[in-house]
Amino acid sequence: MRQSKLFIKTVREDPKDEESLNAKLLIRAGYVYKVMAGVYAFLPLGLKVIKNIEDIIRKKMIAMGGNEVLLSALQNRSDWEVSGRWDSFDVLFKFASFYSKNDYVLGPTHEEEIVPIMRQQIASYRNLPAYFFQFQNKFRDEKRAKSGLLRGREFIMKDFYSFHASEKDLDSYYDSMKDAYSEIFNELGIGNTTYLTLASGGTFSKYSHEFQTLTPAGEDTIHICDSCKAAVNEEVFEDESLRQEFAKEGPVCPSCGKKDLRKEKAIEVGNIFKIKDKFSSPFGLKFKDENGEEHNVMMGCYGIGINRLLGAIVEVSHDDKGIIWPESVAPFKFHLIESRKGEGEKIYNSLVADGFKVLYDDRDIGLGEKFADADLVGIPWRLVVSARTEGKIEVKKRNEEKTELFNYENIRKF
Ligand code: ATP
Ligand code: MG
Numbered sequence: 001m002r003q004s005k006l007f008i009k010t011v012r013e014d015p016k017d018e019e020s021l022n023a024k025l026l027i028r029a030g031y032v033y034k035v036m037a038g039v040y041a042f043l044p045l046g047l048k049v050i051k052n053i054e055d056i057i058r059k060k061m062i063a064m065g066g067n068e069v070l071l072s073a074l075q076n077r078s079d080w081e082v083s084g085r086w087d088s089f090d091v092l093f094k095f096a097s098f099y100s101k102n103d104y105v106l107g108p109t110h111e112e113e114i115v116p117i118m119r120q121q122i123a124s125y126r127n128l129p130a131y132f133f134q135f136q137n138k139f140r141d142e143k144r145a146k147s148g149l150l151r152g153r154e155f156i157m158k159d160f161y162s163f164h165a166s167e168k169d170l171d172s173y174y175d176s177m178k179d180a181y182s183e184i185f186n187e188l189g190i191g192n193t194t195y196l197t198l199a200s201g202g203t204f205s206k207y208s209h210e211f212q213t214l215t216p217a218g219e220d221t222i223h224i225c226d227s228c229k230a231a232v233n234e235e236v237f238e239d240e241s242l243r244q245e246f247a248k249e250g251p252v253c254p255s256c257g258k259k260d261l262r263k264e265k266a267i268e269v270g271n272i273f274k275i276k277d278k279f280s281s282p283f284g285l286k287f288k289d290e291n292g293e294e295h296n297v298m299m300g301c302y303g304i305g306i307n308r309l310l311g312a313i314v315e316v317s318h319d320d321k322g323i324i325w326p327e328s329v330a331p332f333k334f335h336l337i338e339s340r341k342g343e344g345e346k347i348y349n350s351l352v353a354d355g356f357k358v359l360y361d362d363r364d365i366g367l368g369e370k371f372a373d374a375d376l377v378g379i380p381w382r383l384v385v386s387a388r389t390e391g392k393i394e395v396k397k398r399n400e401e402k403t404e405l406f407n408y409e410n411i412r413k414f
Pocket of ligand 1: 302
C-alpha cells in the first residue's frame, strides 16, 4: 500500500485526554481514533492488526472444532431474566426502545443468546459435543475506562462455547483449550510474558483460568512460579473458599506447590470457565442419553479480548520512539522508504508481485520525518532506497539498531 493513499496522519504529541500508553501510541501512529472514553474506532492500520490477531485465533478455534457464528449485539430483556443476570450483571448496558418502550440489553457476553439457540439444536447425546464461536462487539458499562484499549465500553471479544454430555468430556476439552490458548499467545508474540493463571470463577464457577500478560499497565496482580510458568491471581487468596483449597499457607504454585513466587502486575487477555449447567438449567437445555434419560447439557466458555490484546501487545512491545509489532500481527511486513520521489517504485512493485505486504512511503516529505513515522508505526522491517544505497537496499529491523545493505534477492528470503 502507498502511504500517500493511506490518508491517516501521524501525530508527534500525545493526545491530551488520554492517560494510557497503549492508546497514546495507537492514536499517534494512526491506528485508532478515540470516539469517547472507552470507545475506539479502528482506522485502516488498526483494522489490519485486528484482522491478523483474529485470523491467528480463528485458525486455532476451527482446529478445536469450533463453528463460527455471529450472534446479535441487541438482546432480549427476557433472556437476561431467565438467567437471573438482568439485575446482577454489574456492567450491563440496558435501555428502553423510545417507540415500543421494550427493554433491551447490548450484549456484554452471549450465554443468554447461544443457549436458547442450542435448545433448538440439541436433543440427544448424538448431538454432543458441539462447539460454537464468534468475534463480536461486546458492550460493558465499565465504571473506569482509563486504560485505553485494555478496558473499553465497546470492544471485540472472541467468545467460544462448548456443549458436552458429561463433566468428564467438558474437563478434557477444557484442558485442550488451555493448550490451544497457549499456542495462540505464542503465535501472537506475547508467549514469553503471558501466564496461565488460576483465578476465581466469578459468578460462573468456583475457579477459572486466566491468561495474564505481564505489564505495569495491568489491573491484576499475579504470583508466578518461574519453574513451571504457572501463576495464581491474587484474588484467589482473598476468596476464603479458594484460599482453603488452593493457598492455605499463602501463595503456592498451583502446578508444583513451590512457595517462592514472584509478584507482578498483569492484564487478563483471556479467560476460560467451566460453567457446567449454570445456563442450561434455567434455559432447559437438555439432552437424552442412550437410555432415554434426560440430563442438563454441560458447558464451557472461553473468551479472548481482541482490543485488549491489541493494547497489551503495544504495552509489552514498544520503545520511546513508538510501537514494535511482532511480525505475526504487524499491519505490513516491510516499510519501504525512498529518499527521492519514485526511487522505490520498482522494488515496491517487485515485493508486491512476490506476495509481500508492504507499506511504501512515497510521500513528498523529508527522510527524517519518514524515519520518525516508521519508528512510530512499528512495522518489523524498514527498507530504504536512496542514491547512497547504490542499487542495494538498506535494511533495519525495528527492534535493532544496525543497518545492512542487501540485494533484492536476499530480501525476498526474509
Ligand atoms: P475484567 O476482569 O478485566 O473486567 P472480565 O473477567 O469481566 O474482565 P470476561 O467476561 O472474562 O472479562 O471476558 C473475556 C475477555 O474479554 C477478558 O479476558 C478480556 O480479555 C476481555 N475483556 C473483558 N472486559 C473488557 C473490556 N472492558 N475491554 C476490553 N476487553 C475486555
Ligand atoms: Mg475474565
